Amino acid sequence: MEKIKGVIFDMDGTMVDNMMVHHRIWQRKLSELGLEMTIDEVKENIHGVNTEILERLFGDRFTPEDRIRISWEKEADYREFFKPQLKLVDGLPGLLEELHSAGIPMGIGTAAPPENADFVLDTLQIRHYFKTVLHAADVQKGKPDPEIYEKAAAGLGLSPSDCLVFEDSVTGAETTKNAGCPTIIVTTTHPEEEFGRFTHIQRFISNFNGISLHDL
Numbered sequence: 001m002e003k004i005k006g007v008i009f010d011m012d013g014t015m016v017d018n019m020m021v022h023h024r025i026w027q028r029k030l031s032e033l034g035l036e037m038t039i040d041e042v043k044e045n046i047h048g049v050n051t052e053i054l055e056r057l058f059g060d061r062f063t064p065e066d067r068i069r070i071s072w073e074k075e076a077d078y079r080e081f082f083k084p085q086l087k088l089v090d091g092l093p094g095l096l097e098e099l100h101s102a103g104i105p106m107g108i109g110t111a112a113p114p115e116n117a118d119f120v121l122d123t124l125q126i127r128h129y130f131k132t133v134l135h136a137a138d139v140q141k142g143k144p145d146p147e148i149y150e151k152a153a154a155g156l157g158l159s160p161s162d163c164l165v166f167e168d169s170v171t172g173a174e175t176t177k178n179a180g181c182p183t184i185i186v187t188t189t190h191p192e193e194e195f196g197r198f199t200h201i202q203r204f205i206s207n208f209n210g211i212s213l214h215d216l
Contacts (some may be wrong), residue, residue: 004182004216006156006163007099008149011110013168016120017089019189021082022046029074033058045191048111049142050074071113079119085122089186091208096129098213107132109152109165113145117142131156144172146179155183164202164216173198 011142013019023042030037035057037045046053050071054062062070099106108130110117117135121127132155139147144161153160165181167173168189176183177200184202187193190203203209 004162004164005106006107006153006158007164007216008107008109008152008156008165010165010167010169010172011014011108012112012167013189015088015092015108015171016086016184017188018078018082018085019168021085022078023075024082025078029056029070030057031167045151047143047169049136049139050113052142063121072115075113075116079116083119083123088124088126089188090195091211095208095211095213096112098124102213104213105131105156107134107152107160107163109134109148109155111136111148112211113137114119115180144174144178149179149181153179170194174202186189 009015012022023039023046025040027037027042030042045057051064051067054070056066068164074176096106106129108117112135114135114137117133121130121133127133132150132152134148136142136156138151139145141147149163149165150160153163157162160179160181163181165176165183166186167176167183168186170190173183173185173195177198181200183201185192185201185205195201195204
């Protein structure tokens with residue numbers, strides 16, 4: 001951990017504890033489209049870029065334009081529902097301020113669409129902390145392809161191996177493994193035991209309370 005020169009955050013489930021909201025909104029939207037899933041099935045199968053999710057689940061049933069429209073509808077529902085609850089995970093405001101004051105460059109690498117990234121950054125007024133912000137529209141391939149973290153590291157002027165990543169999902173852990181980034185998992189959505197096959201994870205935290213620059 002002594003070689004860490006930058007920090008990259010996933011957003012959903014990592015910076016804001018919103019994944020169950022996403023899961024519930026997805027479950028409702030899929031039901032409208034004729035696909036019934038339990039919440040556990042949604043948690044297991046719904047990850048990555050929205051248009052890729054819809055293509056994976058429905059094949060060629062929807063045109064690319066349909067997939068974009070459905071994705072937009074789902075995310076608009078999410079933002080409307082979640083806005084009254086929107087806040088950073090406990091302890092994160094203090095860590096962001098400490099890293100910023102110490103001159104540690106920070107970035108975001110999220111599979112969320114740009115509207116959702118803007119929703120979090122601008123509503124919470126935290127955009128100034130981040131040197132680079134990458135979202136679903138910035139990559140050709142979604143997680144677990146390493147593109148998002150490779151580009152985020154490049155945006156910080158660093159190699160991926162020099163960047164500590166905070167993630168919350170198994171897919172996210174697979175992504176950081178593929179990118180060569182040391183990782184800390186925030187267990188807001190998935191318990192520690194689901195990550196047993198990964199050796200690049202440095203530690204598990206339930207929130208950011210007590211996490212300081214000295215720890216990193």
